[in-house]
Amino acid sequence: MNKFKWWIKYRLLRPSNMFRDIKWWIKHRTTDKYHIVKLGLPPGYYDIDHRMLYACFALLVEFVEYEYNNADWEWNEEHQKVGKEIKELYNWWTNIRPNREILPCYGTEYVDDDIQLVRLIKIREYLWT
Numbered sequence: 001m002n003k004f005k006w007w008i009k010y011r012l013l014r015p016s017n018m019f020r021d022i023k024w025w026i027k028h029r030t031t032d033k034y035h036i037v038k039l040g041l042p043p044g045y046y047d048i049d050h051r052m053l054y055a056c057f058a059l060l061v062e063f064v065e066y067e068y069n070n071a072d073w074e075w076n077e078e079h080q081k082v083g084k085e086i087k088e089l090y091n092w093w094t095n096i097r098p099n100r101e102i103l104p105c106y107g108t109e110y111v112d113d114d115i116q117l118v119r120l121i122k123i124r125e126y127l128w129t
Contacts, residue, residue, distance in 0.1 A: 053113055056120055057093045063127045064090045070129040082126045089120055 028034065039046075039054040046054075064086060073083030093116070100112075 053117055056117060057089075060086070060089060060120060060127070061093065067129045071126075079126075082123050085119065085123055086126070089116060089123075092116055 037055045037058055039051060039058055041051075041054055068083075068086065071079075071083075073079050097113075097116075100109075
């Protein structure tokens, strides 16, 4: 179906869709800005690798604090493992990582961050409700 026919069918013949879409268009640009990730970093310059780590874990924190309890993590064995993994990653990011001792060699702190980031990426398909 070409765009014009689609527009006629779903916009003109169903005006409720048009008003609903306008409402969501406005909300997603004013109050519900789901396309923006708040990193929680103080103002300043950060390289992309640093921002990537913070963005991924900021989304995990948002998921755990607002959506985690809406899912049934006891549904089967796989969901139980993933639910436990989510909680472990959340605990690492919010409690363990901020209190870790800064290592003398700059590269060694990347190793633990990378391990945790890979763990998070492996379970990302479960981060929805």
